[in-house]
Amino acid sequence: MNKYLLMGMVVLLTACSPEVASNKMETITDNDTKPEVELVEPLESSLLLEWHSDNMNRGNHDYEILAHPRLVVDPDDREIKRGDVIFFKSPDFTIESNPHFNMPENYISRVVGLPGEIVEIKDGQVFIDDKKLDTFYSKLLWAGMNEKEFHVKRANRGDDEATKKYFATTMEPVKVEENTIFVLSDNGARGVDSRDFGVLPMNSVEGKILGYLKTDSKSTVKTRNIIDKSFVLKNAKIGLTQEKVEMIFGQVFVSGFEGNIETWMYDNVKNNYNYEQTVETVAFKEIKDENVKSQLFINFNDGKAIMYSYFYKGDDGKVWMYELNPDKTITEIAVSK
Incomplete structure (x- = not known):
């Protein structure tokens, strides 16, 4: 009896040891940013943006003018937080695999990495300072679908090499320098972002997207087309x-x-x-x-x-x-x- 009691105590102590406990992955969460895009009234200085790209589509043609009202952009809000969707001037860069790619003059993406942080992507999962980012935008999805869901819904493309490569995206650690941010498209398979052009200078940000314009709004705010x-x-x-x-x-x-x-x-x-x-x-x-x-x-x-x-x-x-x-x-x- 004493022999088995002693073995049980050893197992219990081992399970509670710091070395074993350290194997649990630390996480960074974002409980403030909501997946839903709100309906908002524009401010006097707001811009109304008509967005045609599906780079932010999470399965409901999110942010697209063909399915939703115009986007309300606050050009005066410069307090950038993780999770914010921003409107910015596109950086000048080229994609080696597509030298004829022509990016629009302005673009929208979501802020993932902040100044001073190190961003890394492992098998499609975003990590911040070696901590797993745990939120709805922390993993590379295709129109809101993970690889298994994509394979079921689009069986004809489930075995496509490009698709597999996208879901298994790995990116070496990137240091987010001061006065820069790291951005990702929610629908990364259909957009470009910091994986392609690197960190984004803060002075490229032209506004923060507050939400969709309320359809009953009497606003005469000027529409901003790209x-x-x-x-x-x-x-x-x-x-x-x-x-x-x-x-x-x-x-x-x-x-x-x-x-x-x-x-x-x-x-x-x-x-x-x-x-x-x-x-x-x-x-x-x-x-x-x-x-x-x-x-x-x-x-x-x-x-x-x-x-x-x-x-x-x-x-x-x-x-x-x-x-x-x-x-x-x-x-x-x-x-x-």
């Missing part, structure tokens, strides 16, 4: 109706007529910058100074698009015009010194 050159190249088509143009490019706030030609003007400004908006002139100086990132003029005749003129700052510092003409030919020239 209209850059790649978006124009993809979506500008001769013959689109005004209704279709509005669906693609968003609500227009500046328009005018000259004879039978109606012109709509869209712009992309920095930090809600205000300037004299007209459909007759192009703000060359503002584009050069990067207060206005781009302007797009769409001409209509009988309610159908007949010309697109997109103005932007080139790498040479000049203002350039990309134009899709009525005969579907393309002109691209520098229009300023």
